[in-house]
Amino acid sequence: MRSSFALFATAGIIALTLSGCASAPAPEAVSGDSSDAVSVTGDFGEKPKVEFPAPLAPEETQCTEIIAGDGELIEEGQFVLLGASLFNGTTGEEVQVVGYDEDPAPLAIGDDTLIAFTKGLSCAREGSRVVVVAPSQEAIRPSDDPTGAEGGDSLVAVFDVIRAFMPRADGAVRLSRDGFPAVVLAPDGRPGITVPKGADPFETTEVEVLKEGSGEVVESGDTVVVHYTGVNWADGEVFDSSWEKGVPISLVVADDEGSQVIPGFSTAVIGQKVGSQVGVVIPPSEAYGEQGNGAVPGNSTLFFVIDILGVV
Template structure:
């Protein structure tokens, strides 16, 4: 369960529900003289040709939408797949261009993302091309990042093509779980709280549909966008959660993109894959995973040997 991107990942550049009517959050960055000075040419989805006067030194993060997108603005907790071009706003040097023609870059609107980049994402939506200019205090500050070509006090310029967006939580219809199954209560943001019953666990994988989505069916071999929390059956301890912790090689908590398959070469434990394959996007599932379909008699750093596990998994999309 891991993903990586050299510049962003290594440097950090990168259920009961209470609900009600609320206004959509306002973007955390708006247009200004610096972001308006960034000239971007080329078609959406293609590597852009970017020009701007340097140095750019905005007092706060600025964002200008160059190509208008559709739908709602990105909000906290959402995952997006983007084409990303990064420049040193002080020197004008190109730092990285990635994800335009293939292999879009996953970025989440979370506290773990570089502050200026996170603010810039909140002014974008699916189909948007935006120019984001970030002052040093929302980037690498007085320390800079010399290996990346960023000196102390340098500003940054991002050009982002938001190719796809995913919801921050499963949005399917709520289904009642059977008696004796672990209880799941959702916080307002969708984060699950789990209570495992004080009973012996089953010997086989058991899957319960907590919410039923109406999206595409997950097939063996798909790359799936998920949010999940896993607990140990014995003591209800959370041992892994995309809501709370960064995965290895990733600087930020947030939805994960996982290759879900069975058999040789599988990237996730069998019980996790069994819970997802055949389900629909927008669903939330709970799955009891016995040791034989989990980490077996070896365990790992977080999971003791011969542990039964319970996961709550939100299925947010198929890449």
């Protein structure tokens, strides 16, 4: 194998992302002799005892569900919290364990990940414990050159899907006021935004609930999972979007210096219910001010559409 199986960041943040079907997901892997040969015991959410006859050498990724989960299969664009135990499937060596002891590891499901994880987690749901066994050529990221992995070791992984966040806001649709930017949604939930021509008519941060959810209320200091798109009011051009990156993100919203986002973004999210989608007009004073930031010129009014997918 050209790189180790130390695949997860040690500080509780998973640096990998996965890819899957955009809609109506179906499992990309099924059980087989290799995944069925892995014995897993122990309580869900706690480090399991894992035994298997090494070497395991499947021709393609296999997945066996050990503990049945609930709800829909995990799909692209979701954010999950996991417990994960990783092993070298050729030698039997344990190489990494993360996400247990009430500290599940977060993972945003997107495009750049191990093929094995993409296929294996596509057969999982919230509450699932699954065994994934993969050959070396599928235990690589799509962006990597697979040549270096040929002839390497297989991978065995046991995942506990402790929590799966919704992939897009699912609240009841609400109408916005006149003069507010128009928002239309693609089938996968991605927003398209049309900003009215002319100067921003608002002088303060203005929030509209586009979909009203029914979940937990976001409080100041919460870490939230969101999908968002931000445009510059002046030209309507997108300057940042988690949808374009393919994954939702987690961040802290707060009404003080503890926030990880601009003040207007926090204002839009705090006090809203999970499952909601909000639109927010943010003046320069609550955004990037006179100095601007990257693709945002100074003194720019911004408009965001934010899907609030959960509180971590």
